[in-house]
Every structure is written in structure tokens, then in C-alpha cells.
Amino acid sequence: MPSNPTRSAALALLTAVLERRRALDEALDALPGHLQPRDRAAAHRIAAAVLRRLGSLDAVLEPYLRREPSPPAMQALRIGAADLLLLGTPAHAAVAEAVALAPRPLAGLVNAVLRKVAAEGPAALEELDAARLDTPAWLWSAWHAAYGPKVRAIAEAHTRPAPLDLSLAPGAAAPEGAEILPNGTARLAPGTRITELPGFAEGGFWAQDAAASLPARLLAPSPGGRVADLCAAPGGKTAQLAAMGAKVTAVEKDPHRAERLRENLARLRLDADLVVADALDWSAGHQGRFDSVLLDAPCTATGTIRRHPEVQLLRRPKDVPKLTETQAALIEAAAGLLAPGGRLVVATCSLQPEEGEAHLARIAALGLTPEPVRPEEVPGLEEAVTAQGALRTRPDLWAEKGGMDGFFVARFRRG
Ligand SMILES: C[S@@+](CC[C@H](N)C(=O)[O-])C[C@H]1O[C@@H](n2cnc3c(N)ncnc32)[C@H](O)[C@@H]1O
Structure with missing residues (x-):
């Protein structure tokens, strides 16, 4: 049987992420242009399920493999196991499609293993400690050190697909069926495709x-x-600031990502000056010119694992100090842009304290005064306000509503 386009695309995504260490979104962009949007979305769903639960899937497969087969056969097995155990695909289809994906000489092995997984896998999966198995050991230790026993709830939140969260343009209605969260976000079920919602193009x-x-x-x-x-880029925060009526200068160094920001603003009919530049260089010529500065610094993005499950597989411990250093340089550049009395907000979408809490002393040493977040500014998230007056969100917060990404946010003022 020839392999179907969805599963061939899922295999291409997994190969790109696991063997070439590409980000999943980048791998999606590289899929053939003729692939139907529906197949693309389904391939993404399968690949994301495998990446999110890689440790558990491999643990279920392991007893049936004398040694790990070649990478293409292993990816076919993982896709088959995800279909069988996580995605509700009927067993005969899951097995047949994985077999069609496997290299010919290993088709028999894939067939035999997946038949066993179909029969015994659900019970085996139940027995596993998914939170532990699906989290790399270095991240588990780092989060345990930072958050104590909450590490388990964080890791468990990563095993589930994230909902689609929307920020609404001023005056726009939320799409039908959305839950409005205390911060104003409109939340829809995981797997909802934004481009198909009425109101997207407008x-x-x-x-x-x-x-x-x-x-x-x-x-x-x-x-x-x-x-x-x-x-x-891609401009979520630029759009918010522009929608508040601010005169926004958006600085982004990656030209492709800047183009996405431009397209997003055009679709949203919002206005900002877009500068394609390295903020470190650009800031030198714009000292003291801004009433406020938002720095959403590049980081390990471990707060976004629910949405980008490959992050936990691709990041390495050595990335943390490297990015922390970049953030420190950007913080200094950001502070220099402020006019007297101006406000600075620094954010990272990381759960690593080195990329969040550890920056507070560094920012204060630049002569800025902390402007603590007040609990009433973040309704429903009062517990996320830290003793130092920063905001620390985690994926296990608002668990009953579907969780949230992990962010660190701190606010300062120039005297
Ligand atoms: C966390 S993302 C920003 C998300 C964005 N603020 C939003 O809300 O949609 C970080 C971005 O910073 C850009 N970037 C990294 N280093 C930069 C630098 N030195 N100057 C300007 N942009 C940079 C990256 O290309 C990436 O687009």
C-alpha cells in the first residue's frame, strides 16, 4: 500500500526534528507546497504527539525491539504507536499506514511490533510515569530545583496538547464557542485551526x-x-501595543520573521514602524528616546513546550548560560532607550530561573527602579506574582481551563 500524504509528511517532520534538529515550525514550512492544508495540519498533530510523548512511546516499543531499528523504521514505529495509543486511530489503519511508511526490508518488523502494541500497549502506557519519561532529566532537575514538587504538574501539563488562544482586536467579537479567560484571552479547543475561523481574514x-x-x-x-x-516578530505583542494606541517601533533582526510581523499587522489593520535590525546595534543610536520599552528576549523557550514540544528535545543545558548572556546584553540596550521616567518590561518565555528571576538584580544594578506587579493587575493569577513583584507563570496554572505557557515578566522605571 502506498503511504498516505499525512503520514509521509509526519515522517518528514519527525526526521527534520529528531535527525536534523530543526524546529517543528521550520520543518512544517519546508513541507512540499502542494500538500493540502488539512494534511499539513494532520501531519503536525501526529508529529507533535510523537514529540510530546517520545519517552513514553519509546518505553512502550522497547520490549518488542531487540535493538533500535534504522531511523526511518523507528519513526514509522513511533507514528504507529502514537496513532494507536494517543490519537484514537483504528488499529488496522494505524498498523497498515505505519507499515507503508517503513523501509521495505523492515515492513515485517514494523507490522509485528505494532500488532503487539495494539494489543498490549494501552495497558503498558497506563503503567508508565509519563511525566518523568517525557521530560529530559536535566529539565526535570532544573524545574525541581526551581519549583519543588510542582515539577510534576508542569511536566504533566506538557503531555497534553495546548488550546488555541486568541487575543482579540479592539471591538472584535470572540469566535463562537470560545471561553473568555480572566485576562481577556479567547480560548478554543486544541487543534482548532485559526485560519478557518470566521473573522480571521478580517x-x-x-x-x-x-x-x-x-x-x-x-x-x-x-x-x-x-x-x-x-x-x-511574529508580532503578538506589537499588535497589542499598537491596539492600545501607542506609537510602536518594532525591532526584529530576522528578515523572514520580520516579514511575518508585517503580514500579521497588515491583516490586523494595525500600524507600527518596523525596523529590521539587531536591537543591540540599533539601540546605540536611539538612547533616551522612548517612553516605554518592551523586551521579549530570545530564550530557551522552555515555557512554550506545550505548543512547541520539540523544545524539550532540542535544547541542551549549555544553551541556558549562552542565552542568559544575550539577554543581559539586550536588557542593557533596552534600558538605554528609556527617557527619564520611562518604563521597561522584560519578558522571557522560559521556565529556567537563570532567564528570569536571576536578571532582577542585574536590571536594578543598571539604576532602574522596580515597579512591582500588583496582584489586581493580573486577575486570576495572583499566585503568579512573586515576592519580588515579578510575574512567574507556569504551564500548570489555570490547569482546569487548559493551562498557560511559562513566562517571566518584570517591570522597572527609569528615575
Ligand atoms: C521570543 S521571540 C519574540 C516574540 C514576539 N515578541 C511576539 O510577541 O510575537 C524573539 C524574537 O527575537 C528576535 N531576536 C533575537 N535576537 C535579536 C536581536 N538581537 N535584535 C532583534 N531581534 C532579535 C528573534 O528573531 C525572534 O523573532
């Missing part, structure tokens, strides 16, 4: 995790205020 909303909407809200620029939005 610019009624954009995708943005509930936690990702908080930094711009805490910056709260005045209408007409001059705001520098550093590290801006």
Missing part, C-alpha cells in the same frame, strides 16, 4: 497564549506614547 484576532499577553498589558503604554518593542 483581522479580528491573532494567536497568542494567555500568558504571552501579559507583558504588554503590564507595560500599559499611554495612547500616543513612544514604545520600542524589541525582538518583536
Whole structure:
């Protein structure tokens, strides 16, 4: 049987991520242009399920394999196991499609193993400690050190697909069926495709995790205020700031990502000056010119594992100090842009304290005064306000509503 386009595409995605260490979104962009949007979305769903639960799937497969087969056969087995155990695909279809994906000489092995998994896998999966198996040991230890026993709830939140969160354009209605969260985010079920929602083309909303909407809200620029939005693409926070009536200069160094920001603003009919530049260089020529600055610094993105499950597989411990150093340089550049009395918000979508809490002393040492987040500014998230007045969200917060990304947000003022 020839392999079907969805599963061939899922195999291409897994190969790109696991063997070439590409980000899943990048791998999606590289899929053949003729693939139907529906097949593309289904392939993404399968690949994301495998990446999210890789440790558990491999543990279920392991007893049936004398040694790990070649990578293409292993990916076919993982796709088959995800179909059988996580995605509700009927057993005969799951097995037949994985067999069709496997290299010819290993088709028999894939068939035999997946038949066993179909029969015995559900019970075996139940017995596993999924939170532990699906989390790399270095991340588990780091989160245990930072959050104590909450590490388990964090890891468990990563085993489930994230909902689609939308920020609404001013005056726009939420799509039907959306739950409105306390911060104003409209939340829809996991797997909802934003481009198919009525109102998308008209610019009624954009995708943005509930936690990702908080930094711009805490910056709260005045209408007409001059705001520098550093590290801006794809522009979720630029859009929020522009929608608040601020005069936004968005700085992004990656030209492809800057183009996406431009397209997003055009669809949303929002306005910002877009500068394609390295914020470190650009800031030198714009000292003291802004009433407020938002720095959404590049980071390990371990707070976004629910949405980007490959992050936990691709990141390495050595990435943390490297990115922390970049963040420190960007923080200094951001502080230099502020006019007297100006406000700085620094955010990272990381769960690693080195990329969050550890920056507070460094920012204060630049002569800025902390402007603590007040619990009433973040309704429903009072427990996320830290003793130092920063905001620390985690994937296990709002668990009953579907969780949220992990973010660190801190606010300062130039005296
Ligand atoms: C966390 S993402 C930003 C998300 C964005 N603020 C939003 O809300 O949609 C980080 C971005 O920073 C950009 N970036 C990284 N280093 C930069 C630098 N030195 N100057 C400008 N942009 C940078 C990356 O290309 C990436 O697009």
C-alpha cells in the first residue's frame, strides 16, 4: 500500500526534528507546497504527539525491539504507536499506514511490533510515569530545583496538547464557542485551526497564549506614547501595543520573521514602524528616546513546550548560560532607550530561573527602579506574582481551563 500524504509528511517532520534538529515550525514550512492544508495540519498533530510523548512511546516499543531499528523504521514505529495509543486511530489503519511508511526490508518488523502494541500497549502506557519519561532529566532537575514538587504538574501539563488562544482586536467579537479567560484571552479547543475561523481574514484576532499577553498589558503604554518593542516578530505583542494606541517601533533582526510581523499587522489593520535590525546595534543610536520599552528576549523557550514540544528535545543545558548572556546584553540596550521616567518590561518565555528571576538584580544594578506587579493587575493569577513583584507563570496554572505557557515578566522605571 502506498503511504498516505499525512503520514509521509509526519515522517518528514519527525526526521527534520529528531535527525536534523530543526524546529517543528521550520520543518512544517519546508513541507512540499502542494500538500493540502488539512494534511499539513494532520501531519503536525501526529508529529507533535510523537514529540510530546517520545519517552513514553519509546518505553512502550522497547520490549518488542531487540535493538533500535534504522531511523526511518523507528519513526514509522513511533507514528504507529502514537496513532494507536494517543490519537484514537483504528488499529488496522494505524498498523497498515505505519507499515507503508517503513523501509521495505523492515515492513515485517514494523507490522509485528505494532500488532503487539495494539494489543498490549494501552495497558503498558497506563503503567508508565509519563511525566518523568517525557521530560529530559536535566529539565526535570532544573524545574525541581526551581519549583519543588510542582515539577510534576508542569511536566504533566506538557503531555497534553495546548488550546488555541486568541487575543482579540479592539471591538472584535470572540469566535463562537470560545471561553473568555480572566485576562481577556479567547480560548478554543486544541487543534482548532485559526485560519478557518470566521473573522480571521478580517483581522479580528491573532494567536497568542494567555500568558504571552501579559507583558504588554503590564507595560500599559499611554495612547500616543513612544514604545520600542524589541525582538518583536511574529508580532503578538506589537499588535497589542499598537491596539492600545501607542506609537510602536518594532525591532526584529530576522528578515523572514520580520516579514511575518508585517503580514500579521497588515491583516490586523494595525500600524507600527518596523525596523529590521539587531536591537543591540540599533539601540546605540536611539538612547533616551522612548517612553516605554518592551523586551521579549530570545530564550530557551522552555515555557512554550506545550505548543512547541520539540523544545524539550532540542535544547541542551549549555544553551541556558549562552542565552542568559544575550539577554543581559539586550536588557542593557533596552534600558538605554528609556527617557527619564520611562518604563521597561522584560519578558522571557522560559521556565529556567537563570532567564528570569536571576536578571532582577542585574536590571536594578543598571539604576532602574522596580515597579512591582500588583496582584489586581493580573486577575486570576495572583499566585503568579512573586515576592519580588515579578510575574512567574507556569504551564500548570489555570490547569482546569487548559493551562498557560511559562513566562517571566518584570517591570522597572527609569528615575
Ligand atoms: C521570543 S521571540 C519574540 C516574540 C514576539 N515578541 C511576539 O510577541 O510575537 C524573539 C524574537 O527575537 C528576535 N531576536 C533575537 N535576537 C535579536 C536581536 N538581537 N535584535 C532583534 N531581534 C532579535 C528573534 O528573531 C525572534 O523573532
